Amino acid sequence: xxxxxxxxxxxxxxxxxxxxxxxxxxxxxxxxxxxxxxxxxxxxxxxxxxxxxxxxxxxxxxxxxxxxxxxxxxxxxxxxxxxxxxxxxxxxxxxxxxxxxxxxxxxxxxxxxxxxxxxxxxxxxxxxxxxxxxxxxxxxxxxxxxxxxxxxxxxxxxxxxxxxxxxxxxxxxxxxxxxxxxxxxxxxxxxxxxxxxxxxxxxxxxxxxxxxxxxxxxxxxxxxxxxxxxxxxxxxxxxxxxxxxxxxxxxxxxxxxxxxxxxxxxxxxxxxxxxxxxxxxxxxxxxxxxxxxxxxxxxxxxxxxxxxxxxx
Numbered sequence: 001x002x003x004x005x006x007x008x009x010x011x012x013x014x015x016x017x018x019x020x021x022x023x024x025x026x027x028x029x030x031x032x033x034x035x036x037x038x039x040x041x042x043x044x045x046x047x048x049x050x051x052x053x054x055x056x057x058x059x060x061x062x063x064x065x066x067x068x069x070x071x072x073x074x075x076x077x078x079x080x081x082x083x084x085x086x087x088x089x090x091x092x093x094x095x096x097x098x099x100x101x102x103x104x105x106x107x108x109x110x111x112x113x114x115x116x117x118x119x120x121x122x123x124x125x126x127x128x129x130x131x132x133x134x135x136x137x138x139x140x141x142x143x144x145x146x147x148x149x150x151x152x153x154x155x156x157x158x159x160x161x162x163x164x165x166x167x168x169x170x171x172x173x174x175x176x177x178x179x180x181x182x183x184x185x186x187x188x189x190x191x192x193x194x195x196x197x198x199x200x201x202x203x204x205x206x207x208x209x210x211x212x213x214x215x216x217x218x219x220x221x222x223x224x225x226x227x228x229x230x231x232x233x234x235x236x237x238x239x240x241x242x243x244x245x246x247x248x249x250x251x252x253x254x255x256x257x258x259x260x261x262x263x264x265x266x267x268x269x270x271x272x273x274x275x276x277x278x279x280x281x282x283x284x285x286x287x288x289x290x291x292x293x294x295x296x297x298x299x300x301x302x303x304x305x306x307x308x309x310x311x312x
Contacts, residue, residue, distance in 0.1 A: 008045050011055050018056075018142075019063045021117070025137040026067035027074060028087030028122045030300040036066045060144075061152040064134055071130045082220030084228060087122040089259050089276035089292050090300035091266070117261045119278045119290045123215075124174045128167055135160055136167040176280050176287055182262070188281045189263035190256050196243040197254075204236040209285040214238060219294030235289065242291075246275065259301075266301050273301035 019040055023033035040062045052058045078085045125133050134153060138144045139160070146164070150157045188207060195203035214235050218224030229238050246252065246267065252274070254267045265277040276298065280288035292298070 005045070008049060011049075012041055012044055012059065015056050015059050019059055022060060022137060022142065023063050023067045024090065025117065025122070025125070025141060026064070026133060027070060028126065029074065029297075030088045030090060032070055032074060033067075036063055036070060039066050057148065057151070060138075064138065064152050068130050068134055071133070075130075082218075083224055083226045084215045084217055085126075086215060086217040086290055086292050086297075087119055087126075088297040088300050089119060089264070089266075089278060090117070092117065092258050092261050118280070119260050119292075120176050120280045120288055121171070122260075123290070124171050127174065128170060131155075132163050132167040132170070135163040136171060139164045140168060140171075177282050184284060185281045186256065186263040188284060188286060189265065189279050192279055192286055193254075193256055193265050193277075196239050197247060199240050199244060201236050201240055204239060205232055207286055208232040208235060209282065209287045212286055212288065214289045214291065216291040217294050217297065219296060221295060222293040224291070224293055239289065249274070268301075271302070273298040276301060 016037065019037050020033055023036040024030065027033050027036070040059060043062050044059060047058075049055070125136065128136060131153065135149055138149045138152060139146070144152070146157050146160050149155075149164075150160045153160070155163075192204065192207045194200075195207060210232050211230065212232050212235050214225070214229045216224040225238070229235055247254075249269060251269045252267055253269070254265060256263055257266055258264065259266060259276055259278055262278075262281075264279070265275075266273060267275040274293065274295070276292045278290040278292075279286045280290070
């Protein structure tokens with residue numbers, strides 16, 4: 001006889017990564033996404049599963065609604081946040097999350113997210129209403145039908161179409177244009193990193209767009225700029241200064257790796273992550289630099305702290 005508990009866990013695990021990715025897209029927080037997935041499991045394990053015709057749709061609906069509940073309180077907390085708020089960075093492989101908490105075998109429906117999971121796009125999603133964000137994530141990122149989204153959110157199909165149109169226009173107007181060539185992203189990021197580490201302002205200026213913007217998130221816990229810094233000259237000097245201070249930290253190991261679907265720079269001391277730098281490459285030059293150093297936001301980088309990685 002099949003163990004009902006084991007069967008429930010097996011069904012849940014088939015969709016765990018998908019659920020985490022939806023929650024992460026909704027919340028911009030690894031910890032909050034993992035909590036939402038855990039709460040989904042608790043509800044799933046207690047449900048009468050004999051009446052569930054489509055476990056995937058059922059689980060997606062629970063996770064989305066839990067994320068919506070969390071999003072309201074999260075946005076209130078961000079109003080008192082010290083300095084700019086950025087989403088939590090996440091190590092990825094082929095666009096798929098590899099954070100330690102939800103790293104179950106990848107199910108076939110896990111999407112290749114690419115630029116959709118980038119920090120720059122998640123920043124734009126922060127400007128949507130919670131319901132618009134849910135519709136955008138389910139409809140535009142994961143390709144769910146209008147009918148599926150309407151059922152998930154308990155809205156009419158007409159309302160979902162209106163929300164989707166409004167969210168899509170909002171995001172398209174504000175999202176940066178990405179270089180889609182991963183080799184270009186990595187080459188420019190490596191040039192950028194080498195210039196920062198070497199203190200070469202001229203080389204750094206050559207890698208930066210004239211109107212480049214740096215946003216750094218320390219959350220009041222680690223020293224960071226309290227306002228965005230704009231303009232290539234100011235940005236270059238700021239980055240050289242912080243790179244010099246950072247590389248002086250004892251035991252720091254840095255690596256160009258994949259963060260949120262594209263090339264980024266991560267630093268660890270031992271196996272503890274201490275920073276993530278995510279350049280946004282547009283037309284072969286860096287248009288934005290997003291820097292996360294708040295230690296409370298680095299749990300999605302923990303798995304990269306393994307032996308044998310090359311450092312600088």
